[in-house]
Amino acid sequence: MHLLEIARVGVSCERRILLVLALLSLTLPATLSAQTCLSGDDVDPATKSALETTARKYFDLVAKGDAASLRQNAIPSVAADFSGIETAVKDNQANFAGVQPTVRPPYVLQAEGKEAFPRAEFLCGVFGKSGQTSNSAVLVLQNLPPGNYAVVILDVAAKTPSTLAFVLQKSGNDWKFGGFYARSTHVAGHDGQWFATQAREFKSKNQNRNAWFYYLEARELLVPVPFMSTMVTDKIYDEMQAVQPTDLPAGGNSADFVADGKTYKLTAAFLVGVGNDLDLVVKYATPDVSNANQTYQQNVSLIKALATKFPELRSGFVAIVARGVEPSGRDYGTMTALKDVK
Numbered sequence: 001m002h003l004l005e006i007a008r009v010g011v012s013c014e015r016r017i018l019l020v021l022a023l024l025s026l027t028l029p030a031t032l033s034a035q036t037c038l039s040g041d042d043v044d045p046a047t048k049s050a051l052e053t054t055a056r057k058y059f060d061l062v063a064k065g066d067a068a069s070l071r072q073n074a075i076p077s078v079a080a081d082f083s084g085i086e087t088a089v090k091d092n093q094a095n096f097a098g099v100q101p102t103v104r105p106p107y108v109l110q111a112e113g114k115e116a117f118p119r120a121e122f123l124c125g126v127f128g129k130s131g132q133t134s135n136s137a138v139l140v141l142q143n144l145p146p147g148n149y150a151v152v153i154l155d156v157a158a159k160t161p162s163t164l165a166f167v168l169q170k171s172g173n174d175w176k177f178g179g180f181y182a183r184s185t186h187v188a189g190h191d192g193q194w195f196a197t198q199a200r201e202f203k204s205k206n207q208n209r210n211a212w213f214y215y216l217e218a219r220e221l222l223v224p225v226p227f228m229s230t231m232v233t234d235k236i237y238d239e240m241q242a243v244q245p246t247d248l249p250a251g252g253n254s255a256d257f258v259a260d261g262k263t264y265k266l267t268a269a270f271l272v273g274v275g276n277d278l279d280l281v282v283k284y285a286t287p288d289v290s291n292a293n294q295t296y297q298q299n300v301s302l303i304k305a306l307a308t309k310f311p312e313l314r315s316g317f318v319a320i321v322a323r324g325v326e327p328s329g330r331d332y333g334t335m336t337a338l339k340d341v342k
Contacts, residue, residue: 148170
């Protein structure tokens with residue numbers, strides 16, 4: 001998979017979290033590294049200006065809903081399969097229309113070599129003896145072909161405060177569009193730091209499941225792209241390892257859960273914001289959801305059992321949403337407010 005296969009769609013119906021763990025040794029000679037990152041004052045003014053101008057141009061196309069022009073400026077592999085980006089443009093157009101974004105200093109990435117890098121890791125900014133600092137970031141990109149790239153992040157003070165991150169690839173003198181990530185910076189009116197603070201409070205009360213989901217949300221909100229980590233998100237990662245649940249889906253693992261004598265294979269669990277409320281979505285595998293009444297009864301049984309077995313969820317969430325998912329991907333969901341679960 002090409003790097004830009006990862007970056008091409010910025011909005012999905014499901015949270016997908018990439019936790020970046022590793023830091024490269026800072027003592028390796030520079031000559032051994034085929035991946036370099038320039039950021040901040042290390043980026044020459046001409047390149048910085050070109051990237052900022054390009055990012056604003058592509059932002060304006062998104063704000064106008066002009067996916068066709070965006071496609072004309074895309075690299076060939078992205079232009080060939082543009083349906084996901086067209087959907088993402090449509091989803092974000094109303095929020096971005098009429099807004100002037102603020103462009104952050106870009107990250108300029110160079111991958112030198114003759115073959116694609118299975119895992120290209122870029123250390124950007126200033127690192128200390130203990131790893132990351134407040135002025136650093138690590139970008140990890142999978143299956144990256146050799147070339148010159150840039151990641152440009154825009155802060156969008158829209159009705160729904162957001163960030164829009166463009167992945168660009170240099171072609172001749174131009175920076176071609178390779179995809180983007182559009183992300184809200186708030187969920188239910190709260191930012192990433194709020195979720196981190198709440199997670200620590202839950203952790204202090206031994207409400208580790210609540211803490212886990214709030215830590216995940218904090219990490220999601222505190223970086224504009226899932227392949228990026230910072231000193232703040234590294235700290236969150238370290239803290240959350242002690243609270244990762246084994247009886248709910250977490251860290252890519254599924255979990256078996258018994259409700260009314262039936263074993264449910266839980267495949268995913270994550271926090272969502274619905275207006276000003278925070279709900280917990282729990283997905284499980286089921287052979288068929290065509291019988292809506294039967295699936296509804298399964299969902300209700302699962303929600304009741306979850307609320308009974310894990311009473312702490314009542315202090316972390318307003319409702320639980322159970323979604324049965326059949327092998328085709330079709331699903332059927334039921335939401336129940338926790339105050340109504342007796």
